[in-house]
């Protein structure tokens with residue numbers, strides 16, 4: 236194809252009219268409406284036309300042209316960054332490699348999508364800026380990133396806490412099929428905003444070796460730390476592994492967050508080693524710095540798996556209200572579930588609503604007495620053993636995703652055909668097979 240943008244627009248418009256489903260449609264449910272189509276490539280030029288045959292070079296230039304409903308296709312190859320888009324004002328300043336501050340509209344996001352079948356790699360490791368760095372700083376709303384690899388955001392001095400792979404403060408954005416790794420800080424960090432969807436994305440091997448708070452203490456795979464009145468942030472189908480701090484972290488989140496169908500393993504270590512680093516929880520579901528706050532909110536973690544994390548698989552982290560933990564599987568964590576909460580008087584109490592969860596291996600439970608728990612593997616009288624599962628292998632979980640971007644179908648920690656965990660759960664409003672929900676993250680067919 237060598238169409239000018241308007242020709243492609245016309246083509247898409249006609250296709251939409253004739254056969255709406257024939258046009259690319261994402262898992263996030265946003266169909267590819269008629270809009271401008273532009274191209275960016277590593278060997279492009281910002282003075283070119285932005286067409287497929289004459290692509291631009293930078294996302295920044297594409298953003299200056301693209302508007303609501305438009306699609307910017309990022310061709311495969313490596314986009315290498317050596318400096319931010321402004322100078323550091325001080326050694327503790329924050330700068331961006333890529334700033335996305337132009338918003339789409341509801342139903343008509345601005346899309347920055349990998350060209351089908353190709354992998355655009357944003358390599359920030361050559362950056363030399365002497366302050367904190369955000370690889371992508373998404374301050375706008377209704378922006379849709381899909382299929383990008385984001386890696387190597389550095390810390391170039393030891394005066395700060397973490398840098399960040401992708402930082403988000405806007406709302407109603409979608410991040411799909413993102414692979415963010417080897418950053419000196421969290422892979423994807425929602426600082427504020429509501430209604431953001433992080434879908435079928437991976438974050439791994441992030442490690443903030445030069446943080447002033449201690450090496451490795453801040454690099455979570457994914458996090459949301461939003462202010463009040465920003466509900467609707469969701470992590471779905473995501474994997475987080477070998478990050479030096481936590482897999483998923485919701486500390487200081489003052490609006491409810493949902494994490495579902497997601498996996499976390501081997502967090503809390505220097506990546507690819509068994510050397511301990513940061514906190515090491517698979518799912519850290521809240522907390523407000525250890526003390527009580529009166530405006531804490533309930534988060535939901537469900538249908539998710541944690542294993543081999545250095546600390547807890549699922550952790551309440553001194554949360555102030557009982558979170559919902561439904562149909563999770565926790566294996567060989569320390570402990571598998573820790574429901575440490577805090578009362579209005581500041582006392583340590585057990586807080587959590589737990590149903591249909593599995594704990595196996597590791598040290599099982601902490602701060603469970605007094606939590607609202609029922610129909611979990613530890614209070615249904617079942618005998619836990621390896622034979623409850625098809626496999627308890629802890630390798631291979633980073634296998635390639637299915638063609639539609641969803642998590643790979645693996646036998647690991649799925650219930651054996653004769654498992655006594657089948658149909659031992661209670662209806663919590665999630666789909667199930669047979670007479671009742673099963674225990675754990677994977678419902679037997």
Ligand SMILES: [Ca+2]
Nearest residue numbers: 452453480514
């Ligand atoms: Ca930490």
Ligand SMILES: [Ca+2]
Nearest residue numbers: 455480481484
């Ligand atoms: Ca953390």
Ligand SMILES: [Ca+2]
Nearest residue numbers: 668669671673
């Ligand atoms: Ca069932």
